[in-house]
Amino acid sequence: MNDRLIRKARPAGLAAVLIAPLLAFSLMGCAPQGEEHVVTIDGLKYSPAELEIHPGDKVVWNMTSTGMAHDVVSNDGLFQSELLNEGEFSHTFTKEGEYGYHCTPHPTMTGMITVVAPE
Secondary structure (H helix, E strand, C coil): CHHHHHHHHHHHHHHHHHHHHHHHHHHHHHCCCCCEEEEEEECCEEECCEEEECCCCEEEEEECCCCCCECCEECCCCCECCCECCEEEEEECCCCEEEEEECCCCCCCEEEEEECCCC
């Protein structure tokens, strides 16, 4: 009688062993996304000019029509937007560090993104 119970239990145990890795793999894409942060162009400055975020967070620079074209260019060449009168540009930061950026036509327009590990 115990033999029958063991034989019946084996297929169920085998199915669990086969399904578990597939389930784990499918849930990998369900990890929470990073947060989205908005930086606006306010006259001749980025607002906020300094921002602290976490790896995986996205920063969106929102450019509204001010009569002047602006861009967003990282000091280290990591990202660069087109010169825009309006619209938006975004970049997702994946590594910790400090990322300075500026506006090419307006060198006094600068900003800093600091990426830190979550606590």
